[in-house]
Amino acid sequence: MFYRRKIILSLFQLCNGNVEKTKLQKLLFLYSQRKRESEYDFVPYKFGCYSYSAHADLVTMVKKEFLSESERGYSKIDPKDYLPTLKPKDRELLTETIDSYGNMASEALIRHTYINFPYYAINSTISERILNEEYYNRVLNTIPNQNEKSVFTIGYEGVSLEKYLNKLVKNNIKLLVDVRKNPLSMKYGFSKTLLKRFCESLGIKYIHIPEVGINSNKRQTLEKQEDYDILFESYKKTTLKETSTQQQEIINLLNEYNRIALTCFESNICQCHRLPLAESLKSIESDLVVEHI
Numbered sequence: 001m002f003y004r005r006k007i008i009l010s011l012f013q014l015c016n017g018n019v020e021k022t023k024l025q026k027l028l029f030l031y032s033q034r035k036r037e038s039e040y041d042f043v044p045y046k047f048g049c050y051s052y053s054a055h056a057d058l059v060t061m062v063k064k065e066f067l068s069e070s071e072r073g074y075s076k077i078d079p080k081d082y083l084p085t086l087k088p089k090d091r092e093l094l095t096e097t098i099d100s101y102g103n104m105a106s107e108a109l110i111r112h113t114y115i116n117f118p119y120y121a122i123n124s125t126i127s128e129r130i131l132n133e134e135y136y137n138r139v140l141n142t143i144p145n146q147n148e149k150s151v152f153t154i155g156y157e158g159v160s161l162e163k164y165l166n167k168l169v170k171n172n173i174k175l176l177v178d179v180r181k182n183p184l185s186m187k188y189g190f191s192k193t194l195l196k197r198f199c200e201s202l203g204i205k206y207i208h209i210p211e212v213g214i215n216s217n218k219r220q221t222l223e224k225q226e227d228y229d230i231l232f233e234s235y236k237k238t239t240l241k242e243t244s245t246q247q248q249e250i251i252n253l254l255n256e257y258n259r260i261a262l263t264c265f266e267s268n269i270c271q272c273h274r275l276p277l278a279e280s281l282k283s284i285e286s287d288l289v290v291e292h293i
Helices: 003-014 021-034 052-063 088-101 106-116 133-142 161-170 192-201 225-237 244-257 274-284
Strands: 018-020 043-045 048-050 067-069 073-076 150-155 175-178 205-208 259-264 290-292
Touching (some): 003 021, 021 073, 150 161, 150 274, 175 244, 225 274, 274 290
Antiparallel strands (some): 018 073
């Protein structure tokens, strides 16, 4: 079993086996804030801090009958004691979290996270109702408001789904342009259908433009930077010359949405076709601002 799922099962034990859905996310979040490198990352969702990855693990644990699910929450039905399987420091942090917050009502716990971590309340549908004017204004002041017309590029290699999405949110990106030839991934959340759903749940539009991508069979033998450079020189002479229509479409989308991001896998921009594609876009619109995040 993945270690992160043992954290969730141990949390249930410390909560006498039953936890409401919204409360579970908040407790996991508060545990993650006590730990420098946590098992789960979170995004600002409609009810505050939320981990899509934790939810996916919960769905799996229900299917495997470690947990049962009701409309309001989950219950641990696996009898195994998971607390001794945790690292001592994690067990300590998790126990401290439940001791501090486990008995709080769901709305009080939501209010606590909104007050202390206002960024995660920026997409909340209930923040104005449950916060007083001072704290609600803190949330409003946390909303990213950069509006300069810009093209960003972003790779998802080496980061969680939630960290990736937070980069988009914090840079106030309005549209994600997927420039992969084949928008499938073994990494959770980054295949086309799920990525589109998760982006749009945060108010970010998604579009796939496969024509500007590179066939995966051309990437199989890349070992050093020189190999990438040769590939991208070929890409400039072929794909970029053949896709002027799609590149103009991207420029049109930029003019419509003002802040867009081109996405592919590689974290190193020098090893991804996002860089020559962005440079080609800049040759079409010379004052284009490009930023790699």
